[in-house]
Amino acid sequence: MGEQLEAYLNQARSLAALVAAEADGVAARTRLLLSMEEAYGIRQIIITGSGDSYFAAMAAATSIRAWTGLPTTAMVSMEASRYIDHGRPPLAGRNRGLLVISISNSGEAARLVEATHRLRRLGAITLAITADKASRLGQAAEKHLEIPIPAAMPAPGTRTYVASLIGIYHIGIRIAEMLMCMTMDHAEALRRELKNTHVALLEAVKASEPIAAELAKKWASASRMDCLGSGPSLASAHYAAAKLVEAVGIHATPQDAEEFHHLNYFVDDPQDVPTILFAPSSALSHARSLELVDALDQLGRPKLIVTDDSAYCGSQDALILPAVSEAFSPIVHTVPAALLAAHLADLRQVPHYRGHTGPWRGAQNAGLVRNSKIELPK
Template sequence: MDKMQFDNAMARQARLAPGFVRTIVESMGYDKLNNALPLTEIWDAQQIVITGCGDSWLAGIAARPLFESVSGVKNVQVMRNIEFNRYMDKGQLGFSPNTPLVIGISISGTVSRVVEAMERAQHYGANSLLITDDPDSPAAKAARHVLLLDMPKPGEYGPGLLSYCASVSALMCLALRIGRARGFITDGEHKKMVQAIVDYAASYAPLIEEMDQRCFELAGTWKDLRCVDFVGDYADYATAFFGSAKILETYGGYTTYDDSEDWCHINYFLRDPNTIGRVFITNSDTPSFNRVKETLVAVDQLGSPCIVVTDADKSEFADRFEVFTTPKAPYSWLSPLMQHLPYDFISGYSAELLGVENFRRDNPIYVEQGGTRIRQSKITIV
């Protein structure tokens, strides 16, 4: 089959990702970050809460290790919007000036729950900053501060891949800005880490062509699997969940996600394991690497098709596994920025091979209900 006959939005976005990260990072200059969040308010923050829906929430999980390591803020939480908006005790908001710093993420700025989060933070005296691509959106107007992404336009309609890269990149730049402002990293360390984001993304560029072709070939068989089961720990969980989400958004396939420990307790027992694809995201320096390898022994014994996305050598894993060896990140917190690319390609090609339109636009019920799912929900401050 001619791969280009099945070209798609996900694949095109994946090819652009290395250079796109550079564009976003270079837009996050000192003046923009300084104006987005004043120095006094950075020092006031005794707690940080990162919140969003879907991919935006996952971006927070991906960036949390960096916030924890450089910000000097001991309490960094990543919460789903519904959890923050409806269940976080209001007594934890505004208990000290500009605390917590609530960082909301919404590319469009129109998602009801994100608007609600910004309004709730303001209502109870917490500080709020929205990362968005629309400074005039309802969520931007509800937030005290806005960090504008300035994504290249016009963007291509489809499941968010570049938008996810933009959110993760912006969060990483913000974390480094906070760490430098609070004196937990030096100016030299700050510059080195910012450059590392760009360089790590760029290190994928020479791999894209081969990855693209290999993923197209895998999609030919993986599209027909009964289920695809994703596994990742801590920040890698964001990559695993993101891969699962892309299956649903591209072709509505059945998918699950878990961490390496709970997988052994729960998903291990899924019936007909030979019909279930397993996708593991792990790296040689992650604290749970040995546990992941133990879990993969069980996957091998079950006979499941398996993809491993890792910076470790292929020899660490069973010979029959499909191993995507990625560049070694100079800092462990960088890995989630790009390791989602293999399954971005696979999900995009799977949808094309199956003849299914993204976001199920091939089915009228999804087209009719799509706009009411998330953007016309009642906003409530509790």
């Protein structure tokens, strides 16, 4: 299991170099994606994907909505493929005001390929973010932002997730700039800030590694966990829960920090349900997160507060990360999520994805995702 652990740790440690190396190139390529006529015709943006790609959509949707002023929705691929067009025929360009951004590193997820075909047929502008323009998704989409990243030892999606985040953020910045919703200077400042998250990623690894290793020992026997956040940090909660499921096999539940008070607050045996709360100090939801910490204490839940709030310095329940804007916090949150999952899997001596064996053998070569029948209207 040592090789598995090292591969996963190295993915997390490599994120800073990845962002530093790729950000400028991705920014340059986004400038060529849309014409001014196309940009000014956009009336709605849907960002769609599955798994980590959907979490990347969630992470960026609120910021793109704020930057552009356009209705922007993160949508799972099943909804995008089956519940938008409802089999309607093309409507002579009336849907050209819809921009659909489809995210998939492999470009082979069947439901996303289907969604892109169907919505392009409906009249939408379709734009794929993928590592492989020649993939089925690349062929289905009208436009492409290709982000091929250097290969690394296999581990639950980490580098690919951050690459998707870089891509979708840059697209949002460019659209806002084209629509003059922000000045060129503001757009360039955001691009610099996005690239400079590589510094925060380096510091996040240093801060997270010892805490993740220690928490793994304390939480090694847990069978349930909750991951909480709001706004962009809800995407971080989803990502963290996904890594705990994929790498460790723990039943981990992501939940909005507000909704927690309505739902998972009431589960039995709260002392046996470790909880991770993503709570950057710059978040619009930060005051509510502080109240949530009190609720977790009253429940007696073991917890980790992932924050940059210096008020928590010295707390044994806090992981203090470098401060970045709320918009880009999901990039930095990737580090503790991956490191904790890596150490837990190693301590429990379990293979990632259950080794794709036994009852999980159907997932070999992503067969359950890639081989699903693609249904297109006649």
